[in-house]
Amino acid sequence: MKTQNQRAWFFVLPVLLLVAFNALIPMMTVVNYSVQETFGDNLFFWEGLRWFQEVLQSERFHNALGRQFFFTFMILIIEIPLGIAIALSMPKKGPWVPVCLVLMALPMLIPWNVVGAMWNIFTLPDIGLLGYFLNHTLGISYDMTQDPVAAWVTIIVMDVWHWTSLVVLLSYAGLVSIPNAYYQAAEIDGASNWAVFRFIQLPKMKTVLTIAILLRFMDSFNIYTEPFVLTGGGPGNSTTLLSIDLVKIALGQFDLGPAAAMSLIYFAITLLTSWLFYTLMTRDDNKA
Amino acid sequence: MLGWMAWTWPTALLFVGIFSAIGFLTVLELKFPGGAERVGILRLTTTRGDRLFITLLGTAYIFLAWLGLVGMPLWWPLAISIGWGVFCFWKV
Numbered sequence: 001m002k003t004q005n006q007r008a009w010f011f012v013l014p015v016l017l018l019v020a021f022n023a024l025i026p027m028m029t030v031v032n033y034s035v036q037e038t039f040g041d042n043l044f045f046w047e048g049l050r051w052f053q054e055v056l057q058s059e060r061f062h063n064a065l066g067r068q069f070f071f072t073f074m075i076l077i078i079e080i081p082l083g084i085a086i087a088l089s090m091p092k093k094g095p096w097v098p099v100c101l102v103l104m105a106l107p108m109l110i111p112w113n114v115v116g117a118m119w120n121i122f123t124l125p126d127i128g129l130l131g132y133f134l135n136h137t138l139g140i141s142y143d144m145t146q147d148p149v150a151a152w153v154t155i156i157v158m159d160v161w162h163w164t165s166l167v168v169l170l171s172y173a174g175l176v177s178i179p180n181a182y183y184q185a186a187e188i189d190g191a192s193n194w195a196v197f198r199f200i201q202l203p204k205m206k207t208v209l210t211i212a213i214l215l216r217f218m219d220s221f222n223i224y225t226e227p228f229v230l231t232g233g234g235p236g237n238s239t240t241l242l243s244i245d246l247v248k249i250a251l252g253q254f255d256l257g258p259a260a261a262m263s264l265i266y267f268a269i270t271l272l273t274s275w276l277f278y279t280l281m282t283r284d285d286n287k288a
Numbered sequence: 289m290l291g292w293m294a295w296t297w298p299t300a301l302l303f304v305g306i307f308s309a310i311g312f313l314t315v316l317e318l319k320f321p322g323g324a325e326r327v328g329i330l331r332l333t334t335t336r337g338d339r340l341f342i343t344l345l346g347t348a349y350i351f352l353a354w355l356g357l358v359g360m361p362l363w364w365p366l367a368i369s370i371g372w373g374v375f376c377f378w379k380v
Contacts, residue, residue: 025293028293028299028303029292029293029294031299031302031303032293032294032295032296032299033294035296035298035299036294036296038294042291042292042294044294044296046296049351049355049360049362052352052355053355053356053359053360056352056355056356057356057359265352268345268348268349268352271345272345272349275341275345279332283331283332
């Protein structure tokens, strides 16, 4: 009797249909838009690959892309080590475990636009708790509505506040799954704390860290709501990240063609980076 | 019914091409299961599907790079892309 068949594929069918309607078909429409010009009324004129060329050669796109990469790089380089450090210092058992876990989960439960609004009010120089304290008590000039550096510090700190918990929770899950025998063996060998971290904890956390980095990369690379509510892309264009610029072109200027071309380039970057991360970080697993 | 999607012949052909490539791989997989898995020149374990993905993604980048750095016409990137596809299915 045959014990294996392909019947399980039928169970995937509903998901496939759902993805087709909410991702694949809109994506195909974007591809269609990207080679045409429209002035509304569902009338389209063939433009070929002109929009792609225009977007790729425009300084505005280069700047937005540069800002986007800088933002993602900064939050990854802060959130990943910080998340690991917090996970390492969290208790492994006892009554404080649920307390820590709930506290860590709290920021992630807050909707993105609320996070943006909260940090906006929190950092306003005249009425915000942090803004007032920095400006009027410590005498440090800090105004994220005027100063690009302050705006950048604010959006990075906001993202760290909102999303480090994700890295913490994932790392923590990886840490508690390490059997005690590993630590006992390390103790017998007289391993230092660093050696325990480097040769036991870090390798055991690799899978969850891969997921954490991937999730944080994609989320931060596609970030829109929080910086939009917080700074609106300003002052000037200094915090106009790729998605904010994209929405400005698509909805503000109603340039659907260039916006579609830009979103496809955006998509290609996300796709390649995610694929590279995933392939490089799982390469050794395949060999074993 | 599909008017809102603003179809054009070139983009329709692009999707027909991609979907028929996926369909062809499905037929191949049914006939020869296992995905022709191997460790290629980049020391990556790839199946036929992986090689198609790498080909398509690479092709997108070759065309985008050419458009950004050189511009029209696009015969050279087409030739490079075909070469890239052959390389992917042959060595990667």
